[in-house]
Amino acid sequence: MATDTRTEKITFKDGKIIVPNNIAVPYIEGDGTGPDITKATLKVLNEALKKVYKGERNITYYEVLAGQKAFDKTKSWLPDETVKIIRDYKIAIKGPLATPTGGGIRSLNVALRQVFDLYSCVRPIKYFEGVPTPTKHPEKVDLIIFRENTEDVYSGIEFKSDSKEAKQLSDFLKSLGHEIRVDSGIGIKPISKFGSKRLVRKAIEYAIKNKKPSITLVHKGNIQKFTEGAFCQWGYELAKEEFDSFIVTEEDVNKKYNGKSPEGKILLKDRIADNMFQQLLIRPDEYSVIATTNLNGDYLSDACAAQVGGLGIAPGANIGDEIAIFEATHGTAPKYAGQDKVNPGSMILSGVMMFDYLGWEEASKLIVNAFAKTIKQKKVTYDLERQMTGATLLKTSQFADAIIQNF
Numbered sequence: 001m002a003t004d005t006r007t008e009k010i011t012f013k014d015g016k017i018i019v020p021n022n023i024a025v026p027y028i029e030g031d032g033t034g035p036d037i038t039k040a041t042l043k044v045l046n047e048a049l050k051k052v053y054k055g056e057r058n059i060t061y062y063e064v065l066a067g068q069k070a071f072d073k074t075k076s077w078l079p080d081e082t083v084k085i086i087r088d089y090k091i092a093i094k095g096p097l098a099t100p101t102g103g104g105i106r107s108l109n110v111a112l113r114q115v116f117d118l119y120s121c122v123r124p125i126k127y128f129e130g131v132p133t134p135t136k137h138p139e140k141v142d143l144i145i146f147r148e149n150t151e152d153v154y155s156g157i158e159f160k161s162d163s164k165e166a167k168q169l170s171d172f173l174k175s176l177g178h179e180i181r182v183d184s185g186i187g188i189k190p191i192s193k194f195g196s197k198r199l200v201r202k203a204i205e206y207a208i209k210n211k212k213p214s215i216t217l218v219h220k221g222n223i224q225k226f227t228e229g230a231f232c233q234w235g236y237e238l239a240k241e242e243f244d245s246f247i248v249t250e251e252d253v254n255k256k257y258n259g260k261s262p263e264g265k266i267l268l269k270d271r272i273a274d275n276m277f278q279q280l281l282i283r284p285d286e287y288s289v290i291a292t293t294n295l296n297g298d299y300l301s302d303a304c305a306a307q308v309g310g311l312g313i314a315p316g317a318n319i320g321d322e323i324a325i326f327e328a329t330h331g332t333a334p335k336y337a338g339q340d341k342v343n344p345g346s347m348i349l350s351g352v353m354m355f356d357y358l359g360w361e362e363a364s365k366l367i368v369n370a371f372a373k374t375i376k377q378k379k380v381t382y383d384l385e386r387q388m389t390g391a392t393l394l395k396t397s398q399f400a401d402a403i404i405q406n407f
Contacts, residue, residue: 007060010090010358012322019358021057026064026085030095032332033396034067037344038095040400044344045351047404048363057360066108067097078111086116092325093354095347096332110156112325113149118318119195120202121147123301123329124353130375131309132387138308140285144212145304146203147297148231149318151195154294157188191227191293193234200235202319203291204243207266215239215247217270218292218300231293232270239268273300280304305329312342312383315349317357324357326350340395343381345371348403370406374399377406 008020064082097108127138159166221229250269305314311330328347355364378391385391
């Protein structure tokens with residue numbers, strides 16, 4: 001990555017981000033349709049900054065390699081140079097990266113989260129008027145999911161069926177009184193007090209800053225008592241230890257306040273994971289911030305995205321204490337690679353999240369409003385056009401241009 005003397009680096013002081021007016025942001029183009037949506041996204045982001053700040057704030061984007069392009073050029077799926085640059089610049093934006101199923105490399109997305117300790121996967125889900133959806137009242141969905149990103153079954157502790165390690169672990173479990181089938185593949189699910197509390201802390205801080213009415217801890221603690229159940233318990237502990245003046249629990253509301261949450265307090269509640277899927281379908285407007293474990297968060301965020309129109313308009317970010325990566329949340333769709341066809345909305349809205357993270361909310365609001373206007377005008381890519389009456393079919397690049405025209 002070339003050095004640009006006009007840019008300064010993001011820094012942190014006492015846990016607070018310090019953002020200069022001219023910064024450099026590394027980007028990963030991604031695999032499959034990644035190049036198409038990345039090009040469209042960076043164009044929208046650049047034009048928004050020009051429109052709002054008129055040269056006073058700028059981002060210079062530099063490509064770093066990961067995925068197939070990195071392997072073809074360096075024989076590494078995630079080169080050390082890429083890791084070094086992102087660690088140095090504290091931020092990145094990326095397209096989708098491919099991962100072989102059933103073998104080969106482990107997920108690069110998971111690897112990036114673990115390498116940089118990006119423990120909080122943040123997924124806002126909101127409906128844009130005019131987007132075709134399978135639900136009757138998608139406008140009731142307006143929430144954000146904080147998914148723990150480094151533990152649970154995603155931590156990568158697995159042993160193949162019939163391997164020496166699986167047999168050793170099976171024998172050890174047998175010595176503890178837990179016999180499993182000898183041909184089992186074995187995965188381990190660690191959930192720590194440390195990891196749980198820092199994730200819930202992020203969710204509560206967001207709720208306070210953005211004046212959200214409630215936070216829901218989602219878990220499967222009725223069955224997995226010492227992992228999922230502990231996550232829930234530690235979440236309540238953290239809330240009481242650090243945010244007692246901001247929070248009221250559902251239990252206290254029922255016992256002390258006759259079932260009505262007191263003014264100015266954020267309601268803290270918890271729900272069993274399988275019940276939560278039903279809750280989000282029949283009364284999604286009762287939920288605004290969700291904090292949950294890794295696997296639950298994976299399922300829930302995609303399910304919620306489906307309620308408002310799919311992953312094509314679902315943004316995401318992976319955020320740690322001092323490093324953040326903003327990404328398209330969908331797959332690579334290789335059959336459409338290079339066709340200038342797919343919806344770049346997920347990555348564009350992830351760029352919006354990046355601007356919010358930087359404190360450049362004026363630019364993010366401009367993009368969101370123009371994005372919403374473009375969809376209401378029925379100027380959309382094929383995934384939405386085929387479900388809409390009287391829509392204008394646009395290419396990836398044309399959709400980006402339409403958003404810019406609506407600034």
